[in-house]
Amino acid sequence: MICAQNNVAPGRKNVFRGVILIFFIVLVVRFYVLQIVQYGRYVELAESNRIRIVPISAPRGNIYDRNGNILVYNESQYNLNIIPYEITGAGGDSILEKLSTIIKLPISEIKYRMRKNWRGIFFPATICEDIDFNVLTRVEEHKLEFPGVLFTYVPTRAYTDRVRASHVIGYLREIDRNSLIKFKKYGYRWGDLIGWRGVERVYETILRGKDGYDYLQVDAHGKVLGELPERKKILPRPGNDLFLTIDMELQRYCEEVLRDTHGVVILMNADNGEIISLVSKPDYDLSLFSGVVEPEKWNKLTTNPEKPLFNRATQGLYPPGSVFKLITLIAALSEGIVDTNWTVNCHGYYKLGRRYFRCWKWSGHGTVDPVEAVAVSCNVFFYTLVRKVDIDTWYRYARLFGFGEATGIDLPAEEEGLVPNRKFLDEKYGEGGWTEGMKLNLAIGQGDLLVTPVQMVKFAAILATNGKIVQPHLAMMYYDRIKERYVHFVPEVDSITVVPENVWRILRKGMYEVVNKKYGTGYLAKLKDVTLYGKTGTAQNPLGEPHSWFIGFTDTGDEKVAIAVIIEHGGSGGSNAAVVARKVLEHYYRLKAEVVRK
């Protein structure tokens, strides 16, 4: 065979040239689009490929009492994690075996937890939360024998053991779905702790720090290669420290006084609303919540019939008893319905139609004027008095002194209480279905009336200051870490102007006699060195023994302290609650004297 001459038509050569050129132009255009037009998009993709952002938890702010004693701080919790990749190969089982004996967890359970918390073969899966420090050191000592086992640090809450103050401080809880949706914009993530009760909840935004971020470089398998050289880690900013108005020493003492009882003590500076101590018993141990809350313990708390999680100071609803007689008196005197010399002759009962309303003293008090009526808490005086006061006026005054509405204390889920008015009674009993007798009961603080202890201390404070209304509060100030200065909380202040001066005088005189005269119902509360003004209450309730109330205030010229005490089923106010009030106030002044001496 002989080879032919080459005689290709130039046209065919040009077809070749054209085809080659077209294909190259297609490639150039394609690369132009990828590298020039869509450059930004692909840079982003490449960056998100290789950068993993790991949050660093910021510690929450500490909480101090008014004297700078630490109440709540942070401790480190260490979680034990396993990187699944490291134990999947040969020898993985022997690592697990060794680990299992140290952390005392069967291998099957370790594997189960690893699968449960699986986020990827190169991602640490949490096996144990809050592990014992001994375990930590034992594993760390033999670090080389445990490849793929690592610890992560999580700051947790720690609480002083000198005081409980559980209802004041409150606990943290893992954020729930709804809150997460609501607060996602503030940087909350799954598994974050959020203040759930007490000031931890109310001052969440102040206490919470800002998490930092570590930028890690990872390869295609998700394996961490180290920190990103060109992007510095952002350090976490700890939360702001919060200073409470609580006096830790007094709080501790109050908790001791109320030990084994069900009741509340609130002590408040009447001038500015600073709560010096607030105790609701029974309470609970906050340290239960510092780490992982074991379900059994949690169930025990929530199902406890004594309701230790329930803050009686702000959520407990009680009839005010005789304390409320003061409202009836203030209404009548301020409106000029009777004057301050008006008297009633008490025979031990009041007859309304065919019904007899008894005085607590069956033999009667004889002739009583307003001052004595308060001092001896004469029911008949107030029965008689309230007959002259219409329900609307009485309701107006009750509301004026803050009953039937939240005090605005900085604790979550405060109850409003209940002051019945005409509308309420009409709705409940039907129009005309309620009688004057109902009003008689209300006049002495019984019937449908419901108040909270914190409303009562606010009431005492108004009486102490002749009409100044302050918002009770627990937070004094916080240290702003960004502005580097202390920020004080400014409570709301208002005043009552409709009550004339002489009425305040009568009230104070009556309340003086309650405590300081032998015939006064609160004589047991009498203090040695300081004058205490008070009023007792005995709140009848269908559940058993009446609740024992005492409210009062001291006035030492430079300082007015208001107090409210309730002992559930504590009998008459003059006995139990008055004694508690005396003890607490005596201790308060003892502590004060100590400070002065120092």
Next chain:
Amino acid sequence: MKRRFLGNKLAYMKSINFVILAIVLLLTLFGFVVLYSISIPLKVPFFYKTVGKQLIWWVISVFVLIMVLFVKKKFLFDNAYFLYACGLFLLIIPFAFGLKVSETYRWIKLGTMTIQPSEFAKVFYVLGVAKYLSGENVAIDSPKSVFIPLFMAAIPFIVIFNQPDLSTALLFILTLVPMLFWAGVRTYYIFLLVAPVLSVVTAFNFYTFFAWVIVLLVILYLNSQNIILAVSMGIVNFSLGFLTPFIWNNLKPYQQKRILAMFNVWEDPQGVGYQVIQSQTAIGSGGLFGKGFGKGTQTHLKFLPQQHNDFVFSVVGEEYGFIGVIVVLLLYLVLLLLILNAAYKAKDRFSSLVMIGAISFLFLHIFINIGVTAGLLPVTGLSLPFLSYGGSFLLTCYIFIGLVVNLNRRL
């Protein structure tokens, strides 16, 4: 006598197209730079395994290229069919001796070296087809001129298809088109060769298939001098079109996926499209100037798969940017156009057709490989000439270049 001999030598040297060799050398060097960059983070033994192994192959390739330069054209022409048979023999070795490597019959293992016979078969196949088409008495106007080369392509196609390596097998058929066209075969016959492919592609949609059938019928009618051919081709294309949807439905899901991933790579980021997305990300994030030598994060953090062979061009894109891409593309373009020019100017048809065969293989490898990295084509596993890691393919490309330069001499 001696002077004359020297003069001959000098003339011989002068007749060599050094520009082509220089471009090849540049591309190979660049390939080593990229391979070196990829290998930096690798552990030492693996480093020697890649860069070192490739270096050995390169030395062998240069040596073989020089040998090829001295082979006489007459020898090539006379023994072309024998060489074609040798190529087939190479292909059959793995099957004959049951040499299964990674579940395929693609490789022959010789110690630490692995040889891929399908690469060398390309050279021998080109020689064989070139010889047939350049025969003095070949009737270029008869359909026979298409069928015999088609038969020559079918044998390696079937063997390689069974290795299995579909894309390489298809190359043997695709290369036939430019060679036939260059040889002067009637466009009608080439059309008949390509028609079945179009019948398959259009069959996925009734309207496209309908339109295609009309075009097909018109062309067949206009060329209906050979009525038997026209009718039989019509029947073949019809039945292919009707069978295709049926065959498609019987494909394994991963095979379907591979084809579908071509149309929308973003749909399945962890599946077939993953490689393409990572490749595009590498290229796109390179920008105009690239991230620099050894600084491609997609490459070095292993997001880019198959980076030393199938996706080596993505590394070029990431580390050297659009400018690097343009430079490499220009080198390839100039190389191809130079060979095309040489093929045009060749005195005899055999030389010319061998060069066209070389262009065809090189062009298809270049365009398909780069098209894959840029997400224009489905992942095929075809290497990039001179840049991809892989000894057999480097050697094959060098042999092609050797043949081109040899046959381009004016002596």
